[in-house]
Amino acid sequence: MGWLSKFFKGASNSRVSRGQYSGRSPYTDEQSESDLEDLDRAIALSLSEQDQHKGKEPIESAHQLEEDEMLAKALQESLNAESPPRQNGETPPSPPRPAVIPPNGRRICAGCKTPIGPGRFLSCMDSVWHPDCFCCDACDKPISDFEFSMHEDHPYHKNCYRELYHPKCDVCKDFIPTNKNGLIEYRAHPFWMQKYCPSHEDDDTPRCCSCERLEPKDVKYITLDDGRKLCLECLNSAIMDNSECQPLYMDIQEFYEGLNMKVEQQVPLLLVERQALNEAMEGEKMGHHHLPETRGLCLSEEQIVRTILRRPVIGPGNKIIDMVTGNHRLVRRCEVTAILILFGLPRLLTGSILAHEMMHAWLRLKGFRSLSPEVEEGICQVLAHMWLESEITSGSSSTTITHTASTSASASTSSSSTSSKKGPKSDFEKKLGEFFKNQIETDTSAAYGEGFRVGNKAVTKYGLRTTLEHIKLTGSFPY
Numbered sequence: 339m340g341w342l343s344k345f346f347k348g349a350s351n352s353r354v355s356r357g358q359y360s361g362r363s364p365y366t367d368e369q370s371e372s373d374l375e376d377l378d379r380a381i382a383l384s385l386s387e388q389d390q391h392k393g394k395e396p397i398e399s400a401h402q403l404e405e406d407e408m409l410a411k412a413l414q415e416s417l418n419a420e421s422p423p424r425q426n427g428e429t430p431p432s433p434p435r436p437a438v439i440p441p442n443g444r445r446i447c448a449g450c451k452t453p454i455g456p457g458r459f460l461s462c463m464d465s466v467w468h469p470d471c472f473c474c475d476a477c478d479k480p481i482s483d484f485e486f487s488m489h490e491d492h493p494y495h496k497n498c499y500r501e502l503y504h505p506k507c508d509v510c511k512d513f514i515p516t517n518k519n520g521l522i523e524y525r526a527h528p529f530w531m532q533k534y535c536p537s538h539e540d541d542d543t544p545r546c547c548s549c550e551r552l553e554p555k556d557v558k559y560i561t562l563d564d565g566r567k568l569c570l571e572c573l574n575s576a577i578m579d580n581s582e583c584q585p586l587y588m589d590i591q592e593f594y595e596g597l598n599m600k601v602e603q604q605v606p607l608l609l610v611e612r613q614a615l616n617e618a619m620e621g622e623k624m625g626h627h628h629l630p631e632t633r634g635l636c637l638s639e640e641q642i643v644r645t646i647l648r649r650p651v652i653g654p655g656n657k658i659i660d661m662v663t664g665n666h667r668l669v670r671r672c673e674v675t676a677i678l679i680l681f682g683l684p685r686l687l688t689g690s691i692l693a694h695e696m697m698h699a700w701l702r703l704k705g706f707r708s709l710s711p712e713v714e715e716g717i718c719q720v721l722a723h724m725w726l727e728s729e730i731t732s733g734s735s736s737t738t739i740t741h742t743a744s745t746s747a748s749a750s751t752s753s754s755s756t757s758s759k760k761g762p763k764s765d766f767e768k769k770l771g772e773f774f775k776n777q778i779e780t781d782t783s784a785a786y787g788e789g790f791r792v793g794n795k796a797v798t799k800y801g802l803r804t805t806l807e808h809i810k811l812t813g814s815f816p817y
Contacts, residue, residue, distance in 0.1 A: 447471050462486075463493065474498050509534040509543060509552045527551065528780075529773050548572040548684050549773060561657045562682045563650070564612040571766050575685040578649040583609050586685060590692050593725055594700065597802065605699055606676040607692070608645040608666055615678055618643055633680040634691035636698035640670045646681050673702040686729060686771045690778075693725040694718045706810055713814060716789025717805070720797055723778045723790065729763075730771040 445454040448463070449471025460467045470480050475492035476499070487499035494502070505514050505524060514535055517523045524533050532551050534543075544553040546569040553559045559567040568576060577583050587607045594601060610618070612631075618641055619632055645666045653659035668675040677695045679688055697718040701709070763771075781787030796805045796815040808816040 449473070476502055505533055507535045507538070508532045509538050509554050511555060529776055546572055547682075548576075548687055549770060558656045560652060561655070563658055563661060566612070566682065568682060572684045572770070574764075575767060576682055577609065577685055577688045578681055579646045580607075580609050582649065583607060583679065583688065586689055587692065590689060590696055590725065593693065593728065594696060599700055601696065601700055601703065603672045603674065603703060605672075605674050606666070606668070608643055608676055608678050609681040610643060610645050610678050611663070612680060614644045615680055618678055633683065633687075634695045635678040636695045636702070637668060637675045637678065638670070638673060638702065639668075640675060641668050642666070643668060643676065643678065674699040684767075684770060686726065686767065687774055689729065690722040690726050690774055694722040697721040704810075709809070709813055711785035712789035712792070713809060714789075715785040716791075716793035716815070717809065719778050719781075719786055719790035720793045720802075723775060723794065726771050726775050726778075730768055730775075 445466050447454050447468045448465035449467050458469055460469055460472050473480050474495045476494055481493055481495055487494045487496050507514050514522055514524045525536055526533050530551055534552055544559050544567040547566040549572055559569050560573050615632055619635055643666050644663050647664045648662035650658040650661035679691055778790055792815050800816055
C-alpha cells in the first residue's frame with residue numbers, strides 16, 4: 339500500500355502601515371492619498387524651517403530662492419502629470435473612492451465604523467483602523483505586529499494562525515516543517531490518513547505490525563518477543579495463545595459450512611511465533627508464499643512445531659514476558675497436517691488469515707491440484723475478504739450480508755450471515771476490519787492482489803459454486 343505525500347502553501351502574509359492623523363482632510367478629489375500625504379509633510383517641513391529662520395538674515399538668498407522656485411515648479415509638474423486629462427477645459431468626474439474617508443474628510447475605522455480622530459491609526463487590508471479595532475480573528479486581541487497572516491479575508495496573529503492551520507505531526511506532535519521550497523510537506527497513511535514528518539520514515543519510529551500506524555511519542559506500543567510492535571487498540575482484541583484461537587476457529591468452520599464448503603477432516607490449528615512459522619515454511623514443499631511476511635501457513639508435511647501454550651503478560655517497558663511454548667508433532671492423516679497462524683494479531687486479522695488458510699485446506703482436501711499461484715491465492719483471498727465483510731456486517735445494525743459473492747453462491751449461503759462473534763464491535767474494530775479489507779483489495783502483488791481482483795470479479799458474476807467448479811475443470815477463473 340503506497341503512502342501519500344502532501345504539499346500545501348501556508349497563509350499569505352501582510353503588513354501594517356501606521357500613520358498619524360491631524361484631523362484634517364489628507365487629500366482632494368484630484369490627488370492620490372499618498373501624494374497628498376507627501377505634500378503635507380513637505381509643507382509642514384517648510385513651515386518648520388521658516389519658523390527656525392525667522393529674524394535671521396538669509397544666507398545666499400538668491401541661490402536659495404532659485405532652488406525653492408525649482409522645487410515648487412517640479413512639485414507642480416508632478417501633480418499636474420498625475421491629474422486626470424481635461425476635456426473642453428473641464429476636468430472629468432473622478433471615480434468614486436472607497437468609503438474610508440467621507441466627503442467631510444474624516445477617516446472611518448473599518449472595525450467599529452466610527453470616525454478616526456487625531457492620533458495614531460493603522461492602514462491595511464485597503465482600510466484604516468483604530469489600533470485597538472484591528473484584531474486577530476482567533477484570539478480577538480489587537481494585532482500590533484508589523485506582519486500578520488491572512489486566511490479567508492480574516493487577519494490573524496502569525497502564532498494564532500500557526501496554531502489553527504499549520505498541520506502538526508501525529509507522531510512527534512510538532513509543527514510539520516517546510517521543505518527547501520518553502521512548502522509544508524508531510525506523509526500520510528493512505529487509509530488512516532495519519533500525518534507525519536517525512537523524517538519519521540527513516541528514524542526507526544515503530545510501526546504497528548497490524549494496522550501499520552506509526553507510534554506517537556505520547557503512546558508506548560507493546561513489544562512482542564519477536565520484535566514486532568503492537569498498538570494498544572490492536573492489542574485489545576489480539577489473540578495470544580491456542581486456547582484463545584479455538585473459538586475463532588469454530589466460527590470460521592461455521593462460516594464455511596454456511597457456504598456448503600464444510601471441511602470434514604479435523605485439521606489442527608496452532609498459534610506460533612514468527613521463528614516457528616518461518617521454520618515450518620522451510621520444511622513445507624507445497625504452497626505459495628509471496629507476502630513480505632508470512633502470517634499463516636497450511637501444512638501438508640509431518641513436522642514438529644513449537645506452539646504457544648499460555649498467553650504471555652505485559653512486563654516492564656511494555657514488553658511481553660512469561661510466554662510458555664511447547665512442541666507439537668504433526669502426523670499426516672490426510673492432505674493437510676495443520677494450519678499455523680502467527681500469534682499476537684487482532685481477532686479480525688487472525689480470522690481473515692485463518693479463512694485464507696482454510697481455503698487452502700479445502701482445495702487440497704477436495705482434490706484441486708496444480709493450481710497457479712494467481713488462482714489459488716486469489717480464491718483464498720476472496721474467501722478471506724468474504725469473511726471480513728460478514729464480520730463487519732454482523733457487527734452493525736444489519737444482519738444480512740450484502741456481498742454479491744456470498745449471496746450468489748447458492749441458496750444455502752444465507753446461513754453465512756450468522757455472526758462470527760457475539761456482541762457488538764467497537765468503532766475501532768469495525769474500522770480495523772475495513773482496513774484489512776482494503777489491504778486485500780489494494781494489494782499490488784500478482785498472486786494475492788491481481789489474483790483476488792480477478793477471482794472476486796468471477797465470483798460476483800457467476801457465484802462461488804460455479805467459479806469453484808470452473809477452477810477444478812480448467813485451473814483458471816471463468817471470464
